[in-house]
Amino acid sequence: MSRTCTTEIGCPARSGAGVARGGLQATVGLVLVMGMMLPNPAQAAATIIRAARLLDVASGQVAEGMDILVEGNRIREVGRGLVMPPDAVSIDLGDVTVLPGLIDAHTHVCLEPEDEIRVPVLHKTDAARAIAAMAAAQRDLWAGFTTLRDLDNEGADMADLAVRDAVRRGVFTGPRLFVAGWAISITGGHMNLTGLQPSVDRRLTQLALMVDGPQAMVAAIRDQAKAGVDLIKIYATGALRNVDRGTLDAMPQFSRDEMRLMVEEAARWRLDVAAHAYGGRGALDAVAAGVRSIEHGMFLDDATLDLMASKGTFWCPTMTAYLPGPDDAPDDRAFHERIVQRHRETFRRAMKKGVKIAFGTDAGSFAHGDNRRELQRMVDYGMSPIDVLRSATLTGAALLRREHDLGRIAPGYLADIIAVAGRPDRDIAALRAITFIMADGTIVRQPGADR
Numbered sequence: 001m002s003r004t005c006t007t008e009i010g011c012p013a014r015s016g017a018g019v020a021r022g023g024l025q026a027t028v029g030l031v032l033v034m035g036m037m038l039p040n041p042a043q044a045a046a047t048i049i050r051a052a053r054l055l056d057v058a059s060g061q062v063a064e065g066m067d068i069l070v071e072g073n074r075i076r077e078v079g080r081g082l083v084m085p086p087d088a089v090s091i092d093l094g095d096v097t098v099l100p101g102l103i104d105a106h107t108h109v110c111l112e113p114e115d116e117i118r119v120p121v122l123h124k125t126d127a128a129r130a131i132a133a134m135a136a137a138q139r140d141l142w143a144g145f146t147t148l149r150d151l152d153n154e155g156a157d158m159a160d161l162a163v164r165d166a167v168r169r170g171v172f173t174g175p176r177l178f179v180a181g182w183a184i185s186i187t188g189g190h191m192n193l194t195g196l197q198p199s200v201d202r203r204l205t206q207l208a209l210m211v212d213g214p215q216a217m218v219a220a221i222r223d224q225a226k227a228g229v230d231l232i233k234i235y236a237t238g239a240l241r242n243v244d245r246g247t248l249d250a251m252p253q254f255s256r257d258e259m260r261l262m263v264e265e266a267a268r269w270r271l272d273v274a275a276h277a278y279g280g281r282g283a284l285d286a287v288a289a290g291v292r293s294i295e296h297g298m299f300l301d302d303a304t305l306d307l308m309a310s311k312g313t314f315w316c317p318t319m320t321a322y323l324p325g326p327d328d329a330p331d332d333r334a335f336h337e338r339i340v341q342r343h344r345e346t347f348r349r350a351m352k353k354g355v356k357i358a359f360g361t362d363a364g365s366f367a368h369g370d371n372r373r374e375l376q377r378m379v380d381y382g383m384s385p386i387d388v389l390r391s392a393t394l395t396g397a398a399l400l401r402r403e404h405d406l407g408r409i410a411p412g413y414l415a416d417i418i419a420v421a422g423r424p425d426r427d428i429a430a431l432r433a434i435t436f437i438m439a440d441g442t443i444v445r446q447p448g449a450d451r
């Protein structure tokens, strides 16, 4: 699969590295997980989780022999030798390290890798995509990601909100979702179908809202807010097909004033704006306009990174999604190799400058459940394992303005807890073997229960 295919649907890139899963397989996966839903002692009463080691991601310290008391969906107490409340259940996880459930700050549960080949808005019903999205969300959860910031539904009309709400209501077990609904782009820009006969194209559902001019931008944000999204996603620069292959300049899609207008309108509804931006003027203008985060950003220059550091703008690099695909034509492969090299170099500069880096994968452009590949990539590019874990817990929580109850194992925090054999603060590969997952107080995976 080539990331520069003519349709250019979906987020930026398709890695092609994952095995496409969808349709029947996704449904089977969903049934398996639902069928394996375990008794939920934590919601029935209180649970004490005992483990050999507890990793405090904030301090980086590992404490031995700690107990975690969970009541309902909250952590009530953390300490040694906690007294069991009379109605509590105890779970001894043994020789494992417990740590907070991870946050993936850039996913697309409504997207599967196969959607690059057959544009989903033309080939799948929204109902089918919603069901597949439930299974995708569960695969991400099964990989240890108890919270997802889902950055647009790729044209599956509000299916992301439906999945979020179904999890909230307990219809099925899944990760906590913060969703962007429809992304906002421009006519001819990213997510606009291309290569079709124009009169046909104009009648089709697109993969995002195409808005041109201030009035349409404000109307799109009000429409999204009314539908109940958690944040707004805009395409501040175009797609990879809009990147100049000579200079690597990314095409700006909105002016600084337009983005300021959208940020202000979103703020009226208490919504933050996430901006897809590869680099160049579009990225700089997005940061200056006050977006909460820059997504991808492989070509971010020093001026933009400095402004991000001083304004506290988050960066979600999603580097794995831009790896060359196995079937790339030689030109595409060379292009992607340059992107990878720039991404790595930008990542290192951003770390030095103190830019807040939130872990995010773009899962959906590669297989859901493979999110941890990005954890390893960040380590490979020079971030320490504990800082990668902070990026996927504390920084993700701060990005979501939920640092008071997400991303830590501490009293008052939501009970999102995972356990792994080994020491993930020393070797990030330990996260390949997750033995226990509690999401919002519900045990969704425990030792001996393999999927």
Ligand SMILES: [Zn+2]
Binding pocket: 011, 012, 106, 107, 108, 151, 362
């Ligand atoms: Zn994306």
